[in-house]
Structures are given as C-alpha cells and as structure tokens.
Amino acid sequence: MRKWLPLLTVCLGTFMLLIDVTIVNVALPDMRTDLDASFGALQWVVDGYALAMAALMLGAGSIADLAGHRRTYLAGLALFATASLICGLAPNPTVLIAARIAQGIGAATMSCTTFALLNAAYAGRDRGAAYGMWGAVAGASSAIGPIIGGLLTEIVSWRWIFFVNLPFSVLAMALCLVVLTEGERAQHNRIDVAGMTIFTASAATATYALIRANEHGWTNALTWWLLLGSGIALAAFVAIEIRSDQPVLDLTLLRDRFFTGVLIAGATLYFAAFAALMYTQIWMQSSLGLSPIAAGAVGLPLSLMAFVVSGALGKYLHGDNPGRIVGAGLALIGLGGLLGALFVHGDASWPALIPGSLLVGAGVGLATATLSSAAMSTVPWHRAGMATGALNTAQQLSFALGIAALGGLFTHRTRHVLDNPATTAAGVQLTLAVSGATALLGALVVPILMRRRTPAAAESTDTTARFDSESTEHAVAERLS
Missing domain, CATH: 4.10.860 (DNA Excision Repair, Uvrb; Chain A)
Incomplete structure (x- = not known):
C-alpha cells in the first residue's frame, strides 16, 4: 500500500487545483449578493484563477525543471493554501479576485510537476496504473466541483469552498515531505x-x-x-x-505535428467541456430557482461518468493510437454539447442537461489520461516540466478565454436579464451549441495531427516507445531517482 502514497500525494494536489476551477461556479449567485459584485467581477473570479494558471504554467515548468519538481510542488501547495485562506476571508470582489490569481499561481506550480513526480515514483505497469488513476481523478475533479461547492455554499457559506482546501493542503504537504523523491534536475541555469x-x-x-x-x-x-x-x-x-x-517554450516542439495536435486537443477539451458550466449554473440558480446543492448535483452525472470511464479504461489508453482515442473523446463531448443545446429551450428545466452531461463526462474520461501521457511521450525527461506546462497552458488559457468569449454570447442572448428563464435558457443553449460544434471540429482535426507517420519515424522523433517498454521505463526511472 505504501508504494501508492506518491500517487495519493500527487492526486491530492491535482484534485484541489482542478476542483477550484469549477467549484466557484455554484457559489457565484451568493458571491454576487454578499459582495455586491458585478457580472464582470464574477467572470474574473473564475477567469483570474484559470488565467494565472495558463499564463504562468510554462514559466513554472521551467522553474520546476531547474529547482526540482518535488520542491516546486511543495512551494505550490503552500502558496495555494495561503491564497485559499485569503479567498475565504475576502471582504470585497477586489481582494477575492487578487487571491484567486494567487491561487492560480500556486496551482500552476503544482500542476507542472505532476508527471515528472509520477515518472520518478513509478515504472512499468505501475506507471500505467498510476496514470490511469490520476486520469480518473483529473477527469472527475473539474466536474465534481459544483457538487462540493453547492453543499458547502448552502450548508455553511460560499467562503467554505476555499477554507476546505486547508486541511487537504496540510496533508498533501506532509506526504510530499515523506514519500516523494526528487528527480535529477535540468542542467541549465537561467529562467x-x-x-x-x-x-x-x-x-x-x-x-x-x-x-x-x-x-x-x-x-x-x-x-x-x-x-x-x-x-x-x-x-x-x-x-x-x-x-x-x-x-520558456521551445518553439521547435511545435514543428512536431503530434505535439501540436496534443495542444490543440487539450485546448478544445477544456473549452468545450467546462467553459459553459458557469452559465448553466447561473441559469439553474438565478432563473430556475434551484438551491446551490441541487444545482451542483446536476453536475454529478458528468463527474461520475468521467471518473468511471477514466478509471476503468485509463490503463489501457496508452497505446500506439492516442489520436484516435482523444478524437473519440472530443466527439463524445461535441455530441453532448449539441444534445444539451437541443434539449435546453425556453420552458426547459434542469433535466434537459443530463443526457448531454453523460456524453460529455464519457468524453472527458476517455481523453484526459490519454492526452496527458501523449504529451509526455514527445519530450525527453529533462523537458517534462515544459511539456506538462505547455499542455496545461493550452487547457487553462482556452478555459479562461472560453469563459470570456461564451460570456459575450450568453449576455447577448439574455440581454443581461438573469432571472428570466426563457432568455437565460437561450443564452445557455447558444453556449452549449458553440461548445459542441468546437469539440466536433477538434474531433476531426486532432486524429490527423496525432497520427504517427510510421513506427520507425515515431521511434526516431519521440519517446513513446520508452513509455510503452517496461525495460526502458525502468532505466528512465533510475535516471530520475
């Protein structure tokens, strides 16, 4: 059991940083009332976090490669916990937004170390199992955020969606000091x-x-x-x-069609699967009158489906055709978005979201772990932080820009009247339709970009074989330890 403690340590951090992407969605109406926040300020409460992650992920990856992945992960945990405390105590929107940005900085420094830490701790089949379990946690975290946020907001206060991070952060820091090992650091000396x-x-x-x-x-x-x-x-x-x-980003990596496909897939996935969730929450609470708990529970099908699919299939999704797997995941997300747009109309209620959410959850679970391991397969070990940082940057920047772009469509349809079910449903319908169409386009493009040219070419241009070969994985693990 002890051998899985490094995985638990990494998954705790992943769970916190990803859940905080969406946990605030369900609390936005209460924040608006309590802090007298404008609609633009509410967007920044969500976007400030995602934008900080996106903007600093590449730099954090380079710092982690230089300073050490374990040390960087620990520093990120400490900053994340401190910022969470300030978020919970925020007296006005300005302080809350500033603290959310600080949270995002801490999350960026944690996120960029994830796979380097897992690679240092596991090899062979254990590494595949660790990737699969991490993928299950990652796939479910963003979707389960509204559920936990709804419970805390209604039972206690919206402030507890931030306070709850503190005990988990302390546990993760203690485990980090005891069970994680530091891999070999990069030899460059400039950031x-x-x-x-x-x-x-x-x-x-x-x-x-x-x-x-x-x-x-x-x-x-x-x-x-x-x-x-x-x-x-x-x-x-x-x-x-x-x-x-x-x-901070080696632009020659973008000459690799496969790596470019990974970045496009990550950006498409986060835009299509998660950017519209903020507006579905506003519709359910402000227009339909659902409580925070009830509105959060509507996201449960997406969360459970993502967890089940990634947990059950994650360890089998690291073969020679990751583009097809990711493309299939994006296709499911796209169909789910369009199904939601079809069912959400002027007199619709919350059950209209469920069928589409199930498909989106299946797509997220199918694509997440595959996409992450594919990114790592394109670079040598000493560029692990850069590869992870590039992928996470694409994902979080797409999410941040998606919140802002879909917000324009939403407010155009609602005409800034958030308590009218008919107009708000029209806004949600449009955001879901755009999300679904974007995912389907990605499902067409990504498999082409992520197709290996030939087995020989693939072996010469990337390191996929290293991650698929148990003997070579052991050699890499020994080098990292």
Missing part, C-alpha cells in the same frame, strides 16, 4: 523571465478585452486597442523565444 512576462501580458490583455467587450460592447475602442496590444505582445513573445538559448 526566461522576459518570455514569461510577455506571455503573461498577452494572455491577460486578451482575456480582459473579451470581458470588457461583454460589458461595453464590441464597438468600444479600448477593447480593440487591448486586443491589438495582446497580439503585439504575442508576436514579441515568439520573437523572444526564437532568440532565447533557454526559452
């Missing part, structure tokens, strides 16, 4: 501060522009200047990375 800073500025400016457009309209001149500034910053980031000896 790409300029690249990290410019990328963060580009992502934050784009997100702010989208949220501002929701409040002030697309005719607002400042919105377009912000978007232009974001584009210029992104171009500057590319220029910096091309010239950097030790870039």
Whole structure:
C-alpha cells in the first residue's frame, strides 16, 4: 500500500487545483449578493484563477525543471493554501479576485510537476496504473466541483469552498515531505523571465478585452486597442523565444505535428467541456430557482461518468493510437454539447442537461489520461516540466478565454436579464451549441495531427516507445531517482 502514497500525494494536489476551477461556479449567485459584485467581477473570479494558471504554467515548468519538481510542488501547495485562506476571508470582489490569481499561481506550480513526480515514483505497469488513476481523478475533479461547492455554499457559506482546501493542503504537504523523491534536475541555469512576462501580458490583455467587450460592447475602442496590444505582445513573445538559448517554450516542439495536435486537443477539451458550466449554473440558480446543492448535483452525472470511464479504461489508453482515442473523446463531448443545446429551450428545466452531461463526462474520461501521457511521450525527461506546462497552458488559457468569449454570447442572448428563464435558457443553449460544434471540429482535426507517420519515424522523433517498454521505463526511472 505504501508504494501508492506518491500517487495519493500527487492526486491530492491535482484534485484541489482542478476542483477550484469549477467549484466557484455554484457559489457565484451568493458571491454576487454578499459582495455586491458585478457580472464582470464574477467572470474574473473564475477567469483570474484559470488565467494565472495558463499564463504562468510554462514559466513554472521551467522553474520546476531547474529547482526540482518535488520542491516546486511543495512551494505550490503552500502558496495555494495561503491564497485559499485569503479567498475565504475576502471582504470585497477586489481582494477575492487578487487571491484567486494567487491561487492560480500556486496551482500552476503544482500542476507542472505532476508527471515528472509520477515518472520518478513509478515504472512499468505501475506507471500505467498510476496514470490511469490520476486520469480518473483529473477527469472527475473539474466536474465534481459544483457538487462540493453547492453543499458547502448552502450548508455553511460560499467562503467554505476555499477554507476546505486547508486541511487537504496540510496533508498533501506532509506526504510530499515523506514519500516523494526528487528527480535529477535540468542542467541549465537561467529562467526566461522576459518570455514569461510577455506571455503573461498577452494572455491577460486578451482575456480582459473579451470581458470588457461583454460589458461595453464590441464597438468600444479600448477593447480593440487591448486586443491589438495582446497580439503585439504575442508576436514579441515568439520573437523572444526564437532568440532565447533557454526559452520558456521551445518553439521547435511545435514543428512536431503530434505535439501540436496534443495542444490543440487539450485546448478544445477544456473549452468545450467546462467553459459553459458557469452559465448553466447561473441559469439553474438565478432563473430556475434551484438551491446551490441541487444545482451542483446536476453536475454529478458528468463527474461520475468521467471518473468511471477514466478509471476503468485509463490503463489501457496508452497505446500506439492516442489520436484516435482523444478524437473519440472530443466527439463524445461535441455530441453532448449539441444534445444539451437541443434539449435546453425556453420552458426547459434542469433535466434537459443530463443526457448531454453523460456524453460529455464519457468524453472527458476517455481523453484526459490519454492526452496527458501523449504529451509526455514527445519530450525527453529533462523537458517534462515544459511539456506538462505547455499542455496545461493550452487547457487553462482556452478555459479562461472560453469563459470570456461564451460570456459575450450568453449576455447577448439574455440581454443581461438573469432571472428570466426563457432568455437565460437561450443564452445557455447558444453556449452549449458553440461548445459542441468546437469539440466536433477538434474531433476531426486532432486524429490527423496525432497520427504517427510510421513506427520507425515515431521511434526516431519521440519517446513513446520508452513509455510503452517496461525495460526502458525502468532505466528512465533510475535516471530520475
């Protein structure tokens, strides 16, 4: 049993950082009342966390490769716990948003170490089992957030959705000190501060522009200047990375069609499966009058399906055709989104969400673990932090921008009237339709990009064989330990 303690330690952190992506959704109406928050502020409560994760994930991965994955994971846990405490005590929206951003920084430093820590602890079939179990936790965490959030919000207070992180953080830190081992560190000695800073500025400016457009309209001149500034910053980031000896993101990785497919798949999955959840929660509570517990429970089918599928199939989903598996997962998510859009109409109620949620959950469970192991298969061990960081950046940035972009569609349909079931249902219907269509498009593109050219070419261009071969896995594990 002791050999699975490293997995438990990593899964505790994963569970907390992913559950905090969506746990706030169900508490947004109470936050709005208690803190007198605007709709834009509510978007930032969700987006501030996701954006911090997305913007800092690459930099955190480079730091982890240099400073050590165990040490970085521990530091992230400590910051995450401290920020959670401040979130729970926040007296106004400004403090809450700032603390959520700090939470996201802690989550980024934890997330970028996940697979390096698992690789250091396990090899052979144990590694496959660990990936499968981690995938089950990851697949269920984001979906189960509204359920836990609903229980805590209604029974105690919305503030307890943050306070509950504290005992789990303490347990994870204690286990980290006792059971995790530190792998070999990268030999470079410089962090790409300029690249990290410019990328963060580009992502934050784009997100702010989208949220501002929701409040002030697309005719607002400042919105377009912000978007232009974001584009210029992104171009500057590319220029910096091309010239950097030790870039925060090695752009040559994007020449690998397989790795590019992994990033596109991760971005599509998080946008299509999770970005619309904020608006379904607003519909159920503000328009249908559901309690936080009841609204959170509506997400249970998605959560259970993701957990069951990933837990049952995760260890079998690391073969030679990950693109097909991920593509199938995206197809299920797409069909689920379109099914939800079909059933949610003016006089619909919460059961209209269930059939689509089951399909989305199955797709999330099918794709999550496969996608993560596929990302790791493209890089050598000393770039584990960069690969994980790139994938998580794509996922969280897509989620953050998705919240902002779908928010524009939602408010356009609802005309900012959130207590009218008919107009709010129309807004939810549109967000689900766009999410579903995006996932189906991804299901067509991703398998093509993630198709291995030939067995020989695949062996020469990536390290998939290392993760599939037990003897080589043992060699890598010994090098990491």
